[in-house]
Amino acid sequence: xxxxxxxxxxxSCRSFLPDPVSEDxxxxxxxxxxxxxxxxxxxxxxxIVITDKxxxxxxxxxxxxCRKVLFEKSGWKWVDKYRINFxxxxxxxxxxxxxxxxxxxxxxxxxxxxxxxxxxxxxxxxLLLAARALELGTLWFTLFDRKTIRRILNLDxxxxxxxxxxxxxxxxxxxxxxxxxAAEKTVYLR
Amino acid sequence: xxxxxxxxxxxSCRSFLPDPVSEDxxxxxxxxxxxxxxxxxxxxxxxIVITDKxxxxxxxxxxxxCRKVLFEKSGWKWVDKYRINFxxxxxxxxxxxxxxxxxxxxxxxxxxxxxxxxxxxxxxxxLLLAARALELGTLWFTLFDRKTIRRILNLDxxxxxxxxxxxxxxxxxxxxxxxxxAAEKTVYLR
Numbered sequence: 001x002x003x004x005x006x007x008x009x010x011x012s013c014r015s016f017l018p019d020p021v022s023e024d025x026x027x028x029x030x031x032x033x034x035x036x037x038x039x040x041x042x043x044x045x046x047x048i049v050i051t052d053k054x055x056x057x058x059x060x061x062x063x064x065x066c067r068k069v070l071f072e073k074s075g076w077k078w079v080d081k082y083r084i085n086f087x088x089x090x091x092x093x094x095x096x097x098x099x100x101x102x103x104x105x106x107x108x109x110x111x112x113x114x115x116x117x118x119x120x121x122x123x124x125x126x127l128l129l130a131a132r133a134l135e136l137g138t139l140w141f142t143l144f145d146r147k148t149i150r151r152i153l154n155l156d157x158x159x160x161x162x163x164x165x166x167x168x169x170x171x172x173x174x175x176x177x178x179x180x181x182a183a184e185k186t187v188y189l190r
Numbered sequence: 191x192x193x194x195x196x197x198x199x200x201x202s203c204r205s206f207l208p209d210p211v212s213e214d215x216x217x218x219x220x221x222x223x224x225x226x227x228x229x230x231x232x233x234x235x236x237x238i239v240i241t242d243k244x245x246x247x248x249x250x251x252x253x254x255x256c257r258k259v260l261f262e263k264s265g266w267k268w269v270d271k272y273r274i275n276f277x278x279x280x281x282x283x284x285x286x287x288x289x290x291x292x293x294x295x296x297x298x299x300x301x302x303x304x305x306x307x308x309x310x311x312x313x314x315x316x317l318l319l320a321a322r323a324l325e326l327g328t329l330w331f332t333l334f335d336r337k338t339i340r341r342i343l344n345l346d347x348x349x350x351x352x353x354x355x356x357x358x359x360x361x362x363x364x365x366x367x368x369x370x371x372a373a374e375k376t377v378y379l380r
Contacts, residue, residue, distance in 0.1 A: 001193050002323075003191050003322075003323045004320065006193040007225045007226075008225055012227055027372060027376075030372035030376055031371070031372045032193075034371070036315060037200070043369060043370055046376070046377075052380055055379050070299070076295065079295055106332055106333070109335065109336070110336060111350070114307065115332060117308065117311070118308075118311040118332075119311075121307070121308040121309075121315070122311050122314065124308075125226060125227075130193065130197070132193075133193045140227055142294070142305060142308075143296070146299070153379075179233060181224065182223065182237070183217065185237055186217075186236070186237045188213070188241070189240045190241050190242055
């Protein structure tokens with residue numbers, strides 16, 4: 001698939017069919033992810049591919065608790081109405097784990113030490129685009145409590161769970177969210 | 191260009207030819223950037239496209255100071271040897287500015303408030319891939335002092351300069367940096 005088509009047709013998918021995704025396909029998607037750039041080529045990413053139903057169920061019920069807390073704190077109506085069934089529905093969840101020790105020289109700069117996170121986000125974007133090219137739907141989900149996800153996934157406490165990517169055949173074709181054009185977001189210093 | 195080819199053939203380019211890049215092409219690349227996903231579709235990115243030679247010169251000389259400070263603090267040999275002439279050499283620098291107020295519900299979570307940065311990193315990855323497809327070289331540069339870049343670009347103090355992307359025709363074909371395979375970075379919970 002053409003790169004511009006993949007970029008324009010990637011959607012945040014919140015409804016999945018139960019069809020399994022082969023480990024060959026998952027491997028191809030993750031191989032695209034690891035070709036992202038990272039500060040000093042530190043490759044600060046790791047992936048946990050979750051198809052185990054009980055683990056998905058734990059993640060889903062804990063994220064539902066987190067959603068309720070978020071609604072109490074924010075009062076935002078969309079958080080109240082947000083249904084997160086996709087966490088159980090998606091045949092695959094890929095947890096993206098970042099290692100803050102694998103940041104770059106930015107650790108010596110004011111406000112630095114976060115380049116590892118940028119590298120992981122670039123890897124996630126590659127992952128989403130690769131999945132789109134292979135006609136799979138994805139969701140970049142982040143409304144979870146990090147301590148809880150650390151416990152469920154038995155993570156090294158030094159590492160950060162940065163995202164849960166739901167992956168599978170889309171159950172419905174999600175609409176594009178509107179965008180401000182690049183022109184509205186750009187200033188030229190000529 | 192095929193998405194997998196763009197992902198695999200993107201390189202960090204540190205040598206540029208002086209040929210200008212048309213604003214049409216820059217617009218096409220930035221249009222790809224704004225189709226990145228962001229938390230709550232907040233579109234936390236802005237772009238400053240710099241072709242003005244005196245601004246590039248300021249950025250370059252200040253980044254050179256920053257590099258020296260980084261070497262003093264880190265003692266890392268590669269920082270000592272790192273030549274940053276590409277900041278003046280590249281016909282275009284695109285400053286990517288993030289707005290921390292445009293983060294998502296993650297602002298209510300422990301360690302949260304950084305989703306705006308993830309969205310900007312995803313937009314940058316789109317930008318790099320789009321540039322590759324249009325046969326342009328890029329470098330995602332972050333070794334700068336944020337206060338100084340804020341001053342040079344006269345930024346709203348509430349906004350964060352996250353990256354300087356050098357853009358132009360590559361002066362030499364950069365080699366691929368090696369990667370650990372996805373398999374080495376992945377665990378399956380089946």
